[in-house]
Amino acid sequence: MIFHITHKSAWETASESGGYRPASLERDGFIHCADMHQVLKVANDIFRGERELVLLCVEPANLSAGVIYEDLYGLGENSPHVYGNLEVDAIVAVLDLATTRDGVFQLPPALLSRST
Numbered sequence: 122m123i124f125h126i127t128h129k130s131a132w133e134t135a136s137e138s139g140g141y142r143p144a145s146l147e148r149d150g151f152i153h154c155a156d157m158h159q160v161l162k163v164a165n166d167i168f169r170g171e172r173e174l175v176l177l178c179v180e181p182a183n184l185s186a187g188v189i190y191e192d193l194y195g196l197g198e199n200s201p202h203v204y205g206n207l208e209v210d211a212i213v214a215v216l217d218l219a220t221t222r223d224g225v226f227q228l229p230p231a232l233l234s235r236s237t
Contacts, residue, residue, distance in 0.1 A: 122213070123154040123201045124163055124187065125177040132175050132215060141177070141207040151202035153180065154188075157232065159200060164218060164226035174218040176229060179203070183211035 127143065146152050155163050160176065167175055181188045186205025192198060200218035216229035 122178045123156060123181055123203075124160050125152060125154045125179060125203075125207065126160070126168060126174055126218060127177060128171075129173045129175050129217075132177065134211055135207075136212075139209050141209070146206070151189075151204045152207060154201040154203055156201065157228075159198070160232075161226055161228060168218075169227070170224060174226075176216045176218045176232075177212050178216065179207060179209065179211050179216035180213045181211075183213075184208065194221075 125141075127141070131143065132141070141152075143152055153163075163237070182202060183199075184205070185202050185208060188201050188203050190199035190201055192200070193202075214231065216231055218226055218229065222225050
């Protein structure tokens with residue numbers, strides 16, 4: 122399972138059209154994703170202060186596009202990148218990405234048992 126963070130409205134639009142194509146696909150040539158252990162770092166580093174976010178839970182085997190693990194920023198850690206659309210059929214769950222009172226993102230309860 123890999124994960125992608127997006128705004129709830131973007132996912133609602135994508136789910137109606139059958140596929141998800143964020144701006145990063147056009148800009149970077151791929152969709153930025155994360156493994157579970159990377160989700161909170163990405164959320165808190167990139168999306169801090171934003172609301173109405175969801176975590177798309179993606180089953181890579183259901184994607185028609187390739188998934189490549191790369192360290193494009195020289196951080197010493199590979200991240201999954203999807204080189205094409207995220208088909209709705211590849212999304213096995215959509216979970217709200219909530220914050221604590223101080224604005225720090227936390228894993229959705231449905232994933233907590235998987236992260237240990």
